[in-house]
Amino acid sequence: MEALTDYAIWEIVLLLVSVLVTIYLYYVSKFSYWKSRGVVTPKPVPVFGNFLMGMLQKQSPGQIVQRVYNAGPGEPYVGFYIFGRPAIVIRDPSIIKHVLVKDFNIFADRHVSTSKNDTLGSQNLFMLHGEPWKYLRVKLSPTFTSGRMKKMFPMVAVCARQLVDYLLDHSGEKDPVEVKETTAKYATDVISSCAFGIESNSLKDPNAEFREFGRKVFNFTRYRTLEVLGIFFVPSLMSFINGSFFTRKTTKFLRKVFWDTISYREKNRITREDFLDLLIQLKNKGHVDSEEKEDENVLNEEKSSSLFEFKGDNLVAQPALFFTAGFETNATTLSFTLYELALQPHIQKRLRAEIAEIMDKSNGTPTYEDVFGMKYLGMVVSETLRKYPPLPLLDRICLQDYKVPERNLIIEKNTPVYIALLGLHRDPEYYPDPELYDPERFTEENKRLQKPYTYLPFGDGPHNCIGDVLIHLFL
Numbered sequence: 001m002e003a004l005t006d007y008a009i010w011e012i013v014l015l016l017v018s019v020l021v022t023i024y025l026y027y028v029s030k031f032s033y034w035k036s037r038g039v040v041t042p043k044p045v046p047v048f049g050n051f052l053m054g055m056l057q058k059q060s061p062g063q064i065v066q067r068v069y070n071a072g073p074g075e076p077y078v079g080f081y082i083f084g085r086p087a088i089v090i091r092d093p094s095i096i097k098h099v100l101v102k103d104f105n106i107f108a109d110r111h112v113s114t115s116k117n118d119t120l121g122s123q124n125l126f127m128l129h130g131e132p133w134k135y136l137r138v139k140l141s142p143t144f145t146s147g148r149m150k151k152m153f154p155m156v157a158v159c160a161r162q163l164v165d166y167l168l169d170h171s172g173e174k175d176p177v178e179v180k181e182t183t184a185k186y187a188t189d190v191i192s193s194c195a196f197g198i199e200s201n202s203l204k205d206p207n208a209e210f211r212e213f214g215r216k217v218f219n220f221t222r223y224r225t226l227e228v229l230g231i232f233f234v235p236s237l238m239s240f241i242n243g244s245f246f247t248r249k250t251t252k253f254l255r256k257v258f259w260d261t262i263s264y265r266e267k268n269r270i271t272r273e274d275f276l277d278l279l280i281q282l283k284n285k286g287h288v289d290s291e292e293k294e295d296e297n298v299l300n301e302e303k304s305s306s307l308f309e310f311k312g313d314n315l316v317a318q319p320a321l322f323f324t325a326g327f328e329t330n331a332t333t334l335s336f337t338l339y340e341l342a343l344q345p346h347i348q349k350r351l352r353a354e355i356a357e358i359m360d361k362s363n364g365t366p367t368y369e370d371v372f373g374m375k376y377l378g379m380v381v382s383e384t385l386r387k388y389p390p391l392p393l394l395d396r397i398c399l400q401d402y403k404v405p406e407r408n409l410i411i412e413k414n415t416p417v418y419i420a421l422l423g424l425h426r427d428p429e430y431y432p433d434p435e436l437y438d439p440e441r442f443t444e445e446n447k448r449l450q451k452p453y454t455y456l457p458f459g460d461g462p463h464n465c466i467g468d469v470l471i472h473l474f475l
């Protein structure tokens, strides 16, 4: 009996060893993919590839691709492995231009994706793929013109006044202001006013619901961090684990707010010149009323399409994304700007002088054009977006085998392709002394000298940020 047990133990040990050896050999053969194509890679580790630091939550998605970027100085691209799956980071700005713009048809979709059950997360403009995305982009684009932003400016001015009151109330030495939370409250008030037509009262009410739900989307618990890593790097897993960008509770909240507000407006015939008005037009007419003559072809389009219907969660998914994309990106930009201004009083002094001048000229009520025309403010914000891009990576999926122009490489169909904004924006080849926060990099003259496709805080090409015009509203 004893002999039999020993025998069984040996069998188990042998089985385990052969399983481990097989897994090891499997990954070693997988990890020869880029080497055999002459592409540099940072050293992968068995099973995890170059994703171990992500799994250990030691690096954010932006830092993961930045580390890959930094592994190949002077290289046009660097390969890496998401577990066993080959992926590539493009470094050469001229190839970046091909991926984002010139060969867009081959890189027309993002790699990111969430579970289909997460309707608000999957049916918005950021996450949709293929023809439905294209259709929706055309329909939503007239919503984001500088003319429309101008109309929303007075709503922002109200929030800005509330921010001033908030800061005056909390400026005692014993009551330090937590800057990120304050800018998040302010940005939440602005975006909920512009996207939902609702005063979210985040600055005034510590328990404001909008802020509460916004906090949840970006509250990076261990599980939430893994979910976000999955969305960016292993999207096929999301349906399997039922992972989501918006939790069930957040979805329920956003659905209720959206439909309650729409029915109230429709019942009382209220118009407010905001995003919600424009979405109501899409729901009822299938297009946004023309702002200018050139838009008139939009009027002749069909009311609905099998590609994308403006009803139910499809409709709520858009303001849900505007809300999330809008408040976090802008709150991050504002808080990093304030941080750098605190570190460098001479920049702060010059910016304050510009603001004081505009406030003086406008009798304390600057217009949209006044803000838009503030040159130094523009340089300061541009430098923040260089050093701290709020969305620090761009991602695409290769839709068919692609021969890289002037290089001896074919990127195979289904390869995830990334552009490391943190890598590019902090590359000393393009931005000398990259850790130095220096708005002078963005004078008109220096902008002309900047190498194209090395500064991409809003992405580029047909998938670029639709909300980039909004940045002026938050300043």
Ligand code: HEM
Pocket (backbone or CB within 6 Å): 125, 126, 137, 321, 322, 323, 325, 326, 327, 329, 330, 333, 385, 389, 390, 391, 394, 395, 456, 457, 458, 459, 460, 461, 462, 463, 464, 465, 466, 467, 468, 470, 471
């Ligand atoms: C500082 C502010 C912001 C930054 C830095 C930013 C950055 C970005 C970036 C890098 C992308 C990806 C572009 C690409 O893949 O080429 C993106 C996409 C997008 N952003 Fe923004 N964003 C900002 C504010 C906003 C706001 C306020 C909204 C909406 C209200 C918005 C809505 C979107 C949407 C819908 C997309 C997807 C566009 C598409 O794929 O068609 N963003 N943004």
